[in-house]
Amino acid sequence: MSAGFADGLPLRDRGRVRAWDLPTRLFKWLLVLLVFTAWLTQQGGDPWIRVHIVNGYAVLVLLAFRLLWGMFGSSTARFSAWVTWPWDAASYGFGLIRGRARPYLGHNPLGGWMIIALLCLVGAQAVTGLFTVDDNGIYGGPFSNLDFGDPTPLQSRFSRWHHGAFGLILAFVAVHVAVNLFYQFVKKDPVVRAMITGDKPVEPFADQPEMRPGRHLALRASLCLAAALAIVLGGVRLAGGSL
Numbered sequence: 001m002s003a004g005f006a007d008g009l010p011l012r013d014r015g016r017v018r019a020w021d022l023p024t025r026l027f028k029w030l031l032v033l034l035v036f037t038a039w040l041t042q043q044g045g046d047p048w049i050r051v052h053i054v055n056g057y058a059v060l061v062l063l064a065f066r067l068l069w070g071m072f073g074s075s076t077a078r079f080s081a082w083v084t085w086p087w088d089a090a091s092y093g094f095g096l097i098r099g100r101a102r103p104y105l106g107h108n109p110l111g112g113w114m115i116i117a118l119l120c121l122v123g124a125q126a127v128t129g130l131f132t133v134d135d136n137g138i139y140g141g142p143f144s145n146l147d148f149g150d151p152t153p154l155q156s157r158f159s160r161w162h163h164g165a166f167g168l169i170l171a172f173v174a175v176h177v178a179v180n181l182f183y184q185f186v187k188k189d190p191v192v193r194a195m196i197t198g199d200k201p202v203e204p205f206a207d208q209p210e211m212r213p214g215r216h217l218a219l220r221a222s223l224c225l226a227a228a229l230a231i232v233l234g235g236v237r238l239a240g241g242s243l
């Protein structure tokens with residue numbers, strides 16, 4: 001996979017650098033699609049709940065992939081590049097207010113925390129779905145019929161979260177979208193375009209001058225995807241759930 005060529009000319013010769021690898025961009029937009037279809041399919045009643053459940057497994061596989069890609073992906077995808085201490089995020093935020101924040105090639109320190117929040121919220125929504133049963137008690141996740149023998153069973157607590165907490169995801173997504181549109185159109189930092197095309201205009205970035213893909217990117221991505229499938233589907237089977 002080419003990390004820096006397009007139209008026959010190296011990106012740098014056109015004043016641009018690679019910011020995001022293809023797997024990260026595919027992950028991001030597939031996640032948007034699957035969150036939307038998860039919402040859509042839970043509206044449609046019983047037959048659609050089966051699609052909703054498959055959709056939920058796909059979200060889990062995607063998130064497991066992103067966890068692995070955070071360790072084995074290219075330089076901007078790795079957690080080490082964008083998971084920062086809260087005080088670094090705060091200091092970046094103060095810089096932003098004073099108009100002194102430096103541009104970042106990857107996620108900036110504040111954006112990194114928003115992404116952790118989004119990943120955790122979507123992850124919690126998908127995991128709690130494994131314990132949830134539909135309103136008619138016909139279709140459910142693989143652990144929805146387990147009884148943990150607690151006065152307030154884990155299953156019903158998770159089920160309540162799964163039914164009630166989607167609004168929280170929507171609130172975070174609304175902030176995430178608004179902030180990214182602010183960067184794109186007010187600060188003229190083309191973050192949305194970069195998440196689509198993968199590249200950005202060259203700037204004195206605070207984090208790294210350009211993305212380093214590392215060796216055999218496509219092979220590493222395929223292995224991470226295979227491992228993500230095994231972790232999710234194998235994990236459910238090992239824990240006693242039926243797919």
Ligand code: HEM
Pocket residue numbers: 024027028031032035036066077106107108111112115118119122173176177180181191192193195
């Ligand atoms: C269901 C809705 C959405 C969810 C769950 C979501 C989630 C995420 C996640 C997890 C990432 C991190 C990508 C990674 O490093 O792997 C991300 C990044 C990003 N998203 Fe979204 N997103 C949503 C909608 C949108 C929309 C509609 C836009 C367009 C306005 C958008 C623009 C971006 C941009 C520009 C980035 C990169 C931010 C940066 O450079 O720091 N997202 N999103």
